[in-house]
Amino acid sequence: MTAWLITGGAGFIGANFARMAAARHAGPLVVLDALTYAGNVANIADLIEARRVQFHHGDICDAALVDRLFATYRFDCVVHFAAESHVDRSILGPQPFLRTNIGGTHVLLDAARRAWNGEAGRRFIHISTDEVFGDLEPGDPPFAERTPYRPSSPYAASKAAADHLVRVWQRTYGLPAIVINCGNNYGPWQFPEKLIPLMILNAVEGRELPVYGDGLQVRDWLHVTDHCRAVMAVVEKGEVGHTYLVGGDEPRTNLEVVSYICRAVDGALDRAPGTSEKLIRHVKDRPGHDRRYALDSSFLRGSLGWRPLEKLETALPALVRWYLDHKDWTDAVRSGAYRQYYERQYAER
Ligand SMILES: NC(=O)c1ccc[n+]([C@@H]2O[C@H](COP(=O)([O-])OP(=O)(O)OC[C@H]3O[C@@H](n4cnc5c(N)ncnc54)[C@H](O)[C@@H]3O)[C@@H](O)[C@H]2O)c1
16 A cells, blocks of 8 residues: 655645545545645545545645654655745745745655655656746747746746756656646636636626736646646656656637636626626736746657546536535635634644
């Protein structure tokens, strides 16, 4: 029975991955999460209640804690999602990004190196972003595994630094590590400060839909379950030392995405077509805002047989329905009440 450590498993992608792992992996699953504003233990409460996931409230920068977890559970695999992840927040205050994304990754790498000490059959999967590559001009080819790093935001720079550390720990110390760089994820349990949930909730409530600048920034959208399937394939069959790029092959401008959302919300609420679109308002652009990201996932597709199954335009109506059906969750997240949830449910256990 091999034990897996999932860092950041109370966040958006980590929680979706923990669900998939609980269904597919028979061994123990341990989530380590500091429950920052973005972490919400309610995202995996059912897995904890069912004792399918062991939850540890703690910081990946705490070396003594991380060492203790390695000694207790003898992990075979680390899937490292924990990060400060919001670009706008990194522009307002970079420090927590440098601390967690660089310092925390370093702590995990060192703990894994010491615990595994060259033993076979171990895996350290580091989840990173396409934002490390900077942006593309309209005719440029998509990012590939060997595209040079050119980050534009403190968030992207901190993830780039972490990726470099992971590759160095693999090359210099022989740590069995793999890096995954993926595009913009969307799906259930996403904190509503990110574009898609924010726009869904604002449109549902008839509030303005603030679009940065001209809204023509292009992102490669990836459904979170497609991303988690890719991570699972890399855990099971990925080659140590390789980098895997995961894109949904769905380049869309932010304005297109918001329009799809408006249509999906109007449909779900039986509103006249065009009602939500009237709420779109262009606001001042983010400084250093990247214009275009696109990813070439052909290595992942060819070597591990992965391909995305979801399409943005058809997945969005179901996602709108998910947010409508999980109003308690979104209300708690937005009011901050979710922060007391952990204390109420778990602090005394
Ligand atoms: N969301 C995306 O579209 C996207 C795209 C590309 C890459 N990524 C990467 O995927 C990973 C997960 O992203 P997400 O969107 O789920 O992020 P998220 O912000 O929703 O979740 C991050 C989780 O990490 C936890 N965390 C933060 N600091 C911690 C610390 N010091 N110790 C322990 N836990 C800590 C938070 O509490 C939270 O639960 C990140 O590494 C991010 O860089 C995300």
